[in-house]
Amino acid sequence: MNQKSIANMYKLLRDLSDVKGIARMTTLCLEAFIETIRQLKCTREEVESLYKEMAQTIRKSQPNIIPLMHLMEFFELDMERYLKPEMDIETVGKLAIQSLEGKILQFKRNAASVTENGLAYIQNRDVIVVHSASTVVTNILIQAKEKLNRRFKVIILDLNPERTRQTFLALQKAGIEHLIIPAHNLSHHIEEATKMFVGAMTITKDKKIIAPVGTAGTVSICRLNGVKVHLFANTLHYSHRNSMDQNIFQAQEEINSSNMDFSLTTHSHDLLSLGFIDHIVSEIGEISEDGDLIIPAKPISRFYNTIKDNEPASDHGSVLPEMSPA
Amino acid sequence: MENALIPIVVFLAVYAAITFELINKAVAALLGVMVLLILRIVDEHDAMALIDVETILLLLGMMSIVAILRKSGVFSILSVKIAGLTKGNPLKILILFSIVTALMSAFLDNVTTVLIIIPIIIELTKGMGLDPKIYVISQAVISNIGGTATLIGDPPNIIIGSKVGLTFNQFIGNLTLPVIISFVAALFYIWLSNREKFKPIDSSMIKLFNIQLLLEKIHTEFVNIHIDKKLMIKGIACLSIAILLFITQTFTKISPGVVAVFIAMLLFVISGVDVEHMLEEVEWSTLLFFAGLFILVGVLEHKGVIEWVAHKVFLNIGDNPYVMVLTVLWVSGIVSGFLDNIPFTITMIPIVELMLEATPIPHNILWWALSLGACFGGNLTMIGASANIVSLGIAKQSKVHISFLEFMKVGAVITFITLTICSVFLTLFLWVTL
Numbered sequence: 210m211n212q213k214s215i216a217n218m219y220k221l222l223r224d225l226s227d228v229k230g231i232a233r234m235t236t237l238c239l240e241a242f243i244e245t246i247r248q249l250k251c252t253r254e255e256v257e258s259l260y261k262e263m264a265q266t267i268r269k270s271q272p273n274i275i276p277l278m279h280l281m282e283f284f285e286l287d288m289e290r291y292l293k294p295e296m297d298i299e300t301v302g303k304l305a306i307q308s309l310e311g312k313i314l315q316f317k318r319n320a321a322s323v324t325e326n327g328l329a330y331i332q333n334r335d336v337i338v339v340h341s342a343s344t345v346v347t348n349i350l351i352q353a354k355e356k357l358n359r360r361f362k363v364i365i366l367d368l369n370p371e372r373t374r375q376t377f378l379a380l381q382k383a384g385i386e387h388l389i390i391p392a393h394n395l396s397h398h399i400e401e402a403t404k405m406f407v408g409a410m411t412i413t414k415d416k417k418i419i420a421p422v423g424t425a426g427t428v429s430i431c432r433l434n435g436v437k438v439h440l441f442a443n444t445l446h447y448s449h450r451n452s453m454d455q456n457i458f459q460a461q462e463e464i465n466s467s468n469m470d471f472s473l474t475t476h477s478h479d480l481l482s483l484g485f486i487d488h489i490v491s492e493i494g495e496i497s498e499d500g501d502l503i504i505p506a507k508p509i510s511r512f513y514n515t516i517k518d519n520e521p522a523s524d525h526g527s528v529l530p531e532m533s534p535a
Numbered sequence: 536m537e538n539a540l541i542p543i544v545v546f547l548a549v550y551a552a553i554t555f556e557l558i559n560k561a562v563a564a565l566l567g568v569m570v571l572l573i574l575r576i577v578d579e580h581d582a583m584a585l586i587d588v589e590t591i592l593l594l595l596g597m598m599s600i601v602a603i604l605r606k607s608g609v610f611s612i613l614s615v616k617i618a619g620l621t622k623g624n625p626l627k628i629l630i631l632f633s634i635v636t637a638l639m640s641a642f643l644d645n646v647t648t649v650l651i652i653i654p655i656i657i658e659l660t661k662g663m664g665l666d667p668k669i670y671v672i673s674q675a676v677i678s679n680i681g682g683t684a685t686l687i688g689d690p691p692n693i694i695i696g697s698k699v700g701l702t703f704n705q706f707i708g709n710l711t712l713p714v715i716i717s718f719v720a721a722l723f724y725i726w727l728s729n730r731e732k733f734k735p736i737d738s739s740m741i742k743l744f745n746i747q748l749l750l751e752k753i754h755t756e757f758v759n760i761h762i763d764k765k766l767m768i769k770g771i772a773c774l775s776i777a778i779l780l781f782i783t784q785t786f787t788k789i790s791p792g793v794v795a796v797f798i799a800m801l802l803f804v805i806s807g808v809d810v811e812h813m814l815e816e817v818e819w820s821t822l823l824f825f826a827g828l829f830i831l832v833g834v835l836e837h838k839g840v841i842e843w844v845a846h847k848v849f850l851n852i853g854d855n856p857y858v859m860v861l862t863v864l865w866v867s868g869i870v871s872g873f874l875d876n877i878p879f880t881i882t883m884i885p886i887v888e889l890m891l892e893a894t895p896i897p898h899n900i901l902w903w904a905l906s907l908g909a910c911f912g913g914n915l916t917m918i919g920a921s922a923n924i925v926s927l928g929i930a931k932q933s934k935v936h937i938s939f940l941e942f943m944k945v946g947a948v949i950t951f952i953t954l955t956i957c958s959v960f961l962t963l964f965l966w967v968t969l
Contacts (some may be wrong), residue, residue, distance in 0.1 A: 214741040221662065221748040228755055241747030248622070250737040263740040371755065374813050 219271045223458060223477055228371040229276040231410045232344040233318055236277045239313045243306050254299045259307055260288060270477055275411040275447035311373035319443035320494030324348040327441050328357060333465040335361040335403045341372050341421035343408025345441045364402060366392040368423045392423050396432050403439045405431040409446055416483040416498055423482040433486045437487040444491050452480055539838040545570050546831050553875050564827025568629035585833030586826045589697035589792040594822055596795020597687055600774055601647050603802050606769035610651040611757045616751050618659050623746030625665060626733040629673060632656055636674050637718055641688045645678040645922035650751030653929045655757060662749040664742055667935045669732060672945045675723050675926035676914045680721060683910035684714040686791060691880040691909035695902055698884050703791060709903050714962040717953040724952055774801040786932035832881045845889040848909040854894040860904045860961050862882055867908025868954045872915025880909045897968050900961060902958050907957040915950040917942040
């Protein structure tokens with residue numbers, strides 16, 4: 210496979226997840242995969258290995274997009290389970306598309322449940338700090354206003370102009386009181402803040418969170434000032450690998466400034482301890498950092514850590530058994 | 536030719552400074568004018584009278600309208616929609632973007648067109664792992680071809696239209712056919728000479744996947760950021776009215792320059808934009824450059840230099856209309872490839888007038904030859920037209936380096952093809968007319 214194209218793909222994934230957030234990025238990738246299958250021209254002999262190769266390449270993205278990684282593993286399993294050698298290429302394509310559509314549904318369903326559970330964490334007169342607001346966090350804020358008519362204020366920390374713009378437009382449309390400040394000016398507003406909401410790309414086995422750049426600093430300020438930090442992430446964000454194995458992208462840039470030449474090392478994402486989080490809310494309710502359920506939101510169908518990186522849970526959004534393969 | 540030596544030296548010095556980009560074009564032209572004023576070759580009042588106000592008004596008006604339209608984001612939306620329609624197919628990218636570029640440059644200036652199109656096409660092709668060079672060159676070339684179709688599409692046409700009094704409809708009516716044929720021929724040549732590069736990407740999953748992500752990225756970057764729907768509607772409405780007034784010029788008797796400035800001022804009022812900010816978008820240096828050149832060429836004309844050149848060079852070719860038309864076409868084409876076509880056109884206008892005095896040619900065919908030659912000749916080299924320089928500049932910023940020879944390899948062949956098409960067209964036109 211062309212290494213340049215793969216490097217290109219990982220860069221696109223990073224660029225897009227910076228502005229879209231991991232949730233949107235996950236569905237976007239699944240939709241892109243479906244469109245790719247529709248446009249692909251290859252022989253019957255090649256098709257299975259091409260799909261597998263594609264899924265594996267997505268799984269190795271820098272950094273790993275854990276929800277997508279899990280869904281790709283489930284997709285590969287679907288392909289192994291349901292594909293038969295006698296199937297023609299059109300049927301194989303249809304099966305693959307149906308499997309991916311099932312993954313999109315599953316992810317959306319999980320995200321909707323997290324949103325629903327998150328509503329309980331917003332009270333009247335709350336002042337909520339948001340940092341690179343994820344789709345789930347934005348939806349919680351909007352629904353708290355629209356469905357529950359909660360009166361609260363949001364402090365948007367401006368770090369990425371596009372993310373700020375998206376959050377601002379969404380809150381403005383919903384009529385939510387808000388204030389936009391530079392992320393480094395939070396100390397001037399921390400007195401009025403009551404809560405902080407964050408999303409995460411990944412929650413790792415060694416109890417770390419991988420989140421957008423700047424999250425670690427903001428969470429630290431909130432912790433030091435007694436502002437409760439809430440993490441909203443569905444269980445597909447949990448990884449059974451350590452933080453050092455998450456393929457976080459590291460770049461080195463040569464800087465020439467004011468007669469000084471030096472090398473600047475940057476990472477695409479922040480790492481912070483799960484211990485800094487006061488409330489972890491998933492689609493099954495609030496859970497502790499050890500994974501123990503604290504507040505169930507609804508009957509539990511499965512516990513979050515049943516999803517292992519190489520061991521898919523039974524309910525993984527597969528719609529394939531319902532169809533009748535040729 | 537009395538006291539002509541100083542104006543000739545000044546004119547040649549200005550031309551050299553412009554051609555070799557020694558100093559800013561406007562500064563070069565105005566410096567030349569100032570030398571003539573200081574040496575009392577011409578006085579201030581006579582110098583001002585030499586400026587073709589109609590051309591300046593038309594440019595000022597169109598630049599203002601385009602500045603407001605650009606601020607509204609309409610061009611970005613259009614380009615992103617086109618990017619989506621291509622679905623990452625290389626040939627579709629070439630064809631659809633070329634159609635948009637040609638249409639946009641017919642009604643806007645070529646530099647504005649490439650400023651909008653080139654960044655998107657580079658982002659798209661580079662992201663897809665394609666070589667953006669041929670796409671950049673093609674869009675620069677097509678913008679020069681498309682701009683030839685209308686009075687307002689390319690500066691040489693604006694100058695010819697204003698100075699000679701040719702209408703918007705006359706330009707469209709006479710130049711659309713050769714422009715369309717040249718457009719198709721240019722695209723066909725680009726495709727033919729790069730067939731391998733335009734093969735659809737349908738066997739690589741990674742590349743197909745990247746295309747989907749890329750289209751989303753382009754959509755996010757280019758559309759989400761700069762959209763002002765109200766301004767867009769007002770801008771499009773005003774541009775439509777301006778074009779309508781250009782078309783009905785024969786009945787309204789309102790000159791295109793007046794129409795353009797009137798509509799621009801109207802748009803300033805109804806859009807409520809920050810006028811100071813918008814006026815900063817107008818290319819004042821280009822307007823000053825035009826004004827300076829009109830004075831320099833006007834002085835040469837008054838001193839009899841133009842008449843001398845016309846007699847020595849163009850009138851020596853005889854009175855055969857076919858030879859005259861083809862000479863003007865090819866000389867304009869080749870010279871415009873190496874010199875800026877704006878000063879060249881301004882210089883050629885009095886020469887063509889003298890040629891027509893000596894041997895009248897009906898239906899303005901000699902003017903069409905000048906227009907086609909000056910506009911299409913811009914494709915010969917990368918310095919032949921402003922759109923080429925700007926396109927290659929944008930490409931360089933994106934780390935896509937296109938050399939003089941790389942551009943010329945494509946541009947020279949396309950210039951030859953398009954000038955040949957124009958030769959056939961003009962010969963037939965003349966044959967039918969005579």
